[in-house]
Amino acid sequence: MKKSLLFLIFISQIGLSQKLKIDTKTTYQTIHSFGASDCWSMQMIGENYPIEKREKIASLLFSKQLDKAGNPKGIGLSMWRFNIGAGSTEQGIESKITNEWRRAECFLENEKYNWNKQRGQQWFLEAAKRNDVDFTLGFLNSAPVSMTKNGLAIGSGKLGEWNFDKNKIDDFTSFLTKVSAKLKFDYISPFNEPQWDWGPKSKSGFGSQEGTPINNDDLAWAVRKLDAKMTDRKLNTKVVITEAAQIDYMYKSKTNRSEAKQDNQIEDFFSKSSKNYVGNLNSAEKIICGHSYFTTSPSNELISKRQDLLAKVQQQKINYWQSEYCILGDNAGEIKGGGQDLGMKTALYVAKVIHADLTYANASAWHWWLSVSANDYKDGLIYISNNGVKGENDSNKFDGEVYDSKLLWAFGNFSRFVRPQMQRIKIETDNKDLMISAYKSSKQIVVVIVNSAQNQRIDLPNLTRNQVIDTYTTSKDKNLAHSKIKGTSIEIPAEAVVTLVTGLR
Known part of the structure; x- marks a missing residue:
């Protein structure tokens, strides 16, 4: 039986760390x-x-x-x-x-x-x-x-x-x-x-x-x-x-x-x-x-x-x-x-x-x-x-x-x-300022984050062996602007929509 992947992402807000859980085994609609x-x-x-x-x-x-x-x-x-x-x-x-x-x-x-x-x-x-x-x-x-x-x-x-x-x-x-x-x-x-x-x-x-x-x-x-x-x-x-x-x-x-x-x-x-x-x-x-x-x-x-x-x-x-x-x-x-x-x-x-x-x-x-x-x-x-x-x-x-x-x-x-053909998967957070949904294919996980509030910093665990995540940001001065995360942290700008794309293990 294929094991479920459970990822934890930590959101830091003024010293407060909150956990974001992604469970790839729990699926909803197919896109x-x-x-x-x-x-x-x-x-x-x-x-x-x-x-x-x-x-x-x-x-x-x-x-x-x-x-x-x-x-x-x-x-x-x-x-x-x-x-x-x-x-x-x-x-x-x-x-x-x-x-x-x-x-x-x-x-x-x-x-x-x-x-x-x-x-x-x-x-x-x-x-x-x-x-x-x-x-x-x-x-x-x-x-x-x-x-x-x-x-x-x-x-x-x-x-x-x-x-x-x-x-x-x-x-x-x-x-x-x-x-x-x-x-x-x-x-x-x-x-x-x-x-x-x-x-x-x-x-x-x-x-x-x-x-x-x-x-x-x-x-x-x-x-x-x-x-x-x-x-x-x-x-x-x-x-x-x-x-x-x-x-x-x-x-x-x-x-x-x-x-x-x-x-x-x-x-x-x-x-x-x-x-x-x-x-x-x-x-x-x-x-x-x-x-x-x-x-x-x-x-x-x-x-x-x-x-x-x-x-x-x-x-x-x-x-x-x-x-x-x-x-x-x-x-x-x-x-x-x-x-x-x-x-x-x-x-x-x-x-x-x-x-x-x-x-x-x-x-x-x-x-x-x-x-x-x-x-x-x-x-x-x-x-x-x-x-x-x-x-x-x-x-x-x-x-x-x-x-x-x-x-x-x-x-x-x-x-x-x-x-x-991507499937929406379970994602949970206690952060009420962020609207987050997640999706998977056989090769990728995609997370879409809508942030109508202030800047938010997210600490990421190792989602993949090489830990390279592509991000695409739309904000007042960016249009799906691409960057790569090689570490374990990303800042979500105020009033922005950000997509994270990463490969499965």
Whole structure:
């Protein structure tokens, strides 16, 4: 029997020594991926921006290479999410979506497929594949406009009312399988945030983006139809559901979406006694996907909601993916979504959310929302602006400066080193200022430390025979900066995220 490895790390604080225990035998979830999406700017950037700027963005997002000093050139995403458009771009202003950036082209138009559509997004999809990103996923906000009830990619505004002509389900499943096969997606996510109404946002009748609600009954029906089509065509792409708008809707019943039959989704879709059970389908992964929006503050709710989610996930023996997040709202006064921030405040807040999703909800995947944003908002890993002009407008449509953020690199403290198939392992500390998680592969142990407080000194025992540990630090003046520890001590800077990487004995 292979012996468990038990490591002790001592944390010194003003003369006080505390023990940090890592037990490699006690394991939790297996990591699937860290990812981000191509909405909405990548269509503009991929089609219009100079090649050197496109390559710079691709390197920041996808590269796993190191520079001569050992610093990562990028954050090495392991999942790339591609928005499959519904055709609002071709409709122009008649789409009832005011903002051109929030519209999307469709591969199917006038009953013919045109694979030259979404060229800008396809450029980045190919860049992801060139950089050996492990997984790709296609997701929809709406069915193609030729298949919707109202001929638009926005809903009616009524909760639970699926904007889809059910007589066209065969056309819809054919569309999904053909796009998945052509673009070679590993996963397809047919429905996004079904709990929102996705209808007009004013009396003008205009909406903000493509989208449609759908209730649990219709969603299960459509997934069964899609599974039959994918099985018939022997497609390897797997279906994932449900991209819940908030994690509450996955595990809670009797919510404000109960009447519309849009909550309690874990039990509804994965309990064998449920009429909507889809856990036995060939193409459907035993995964529930949800978004961490509006559930991250205050800290007691950040933890308790994820503990409740985990209980339901474990009950049905499925995996959980946190499949979309950025900072929205005012978060109980802790941080506001408005206002671009390239610094550590946003980076540390998001790192706390990632840590909570991984350690309290056992998320096996964690995906950010906008990989690149033009907005004056906390929604991007990378930002673009033209001569300081922010926003989804003509100024930024054809060219602009490219700015990385501390959030990008702090996300990289996880995504670059916590790789697919690693297992989260047990780690304990009495130090309440540090958020620490640990992961192992057959050859490595990775420890990610989030420190929102003052400097902390950690004394390390001999983890390996030669005691060489690689560290990567993101702080106010460092971006995944590499160093090596050959002794038994490291100082964690104030307000920093630090990753330790070491070999197993």
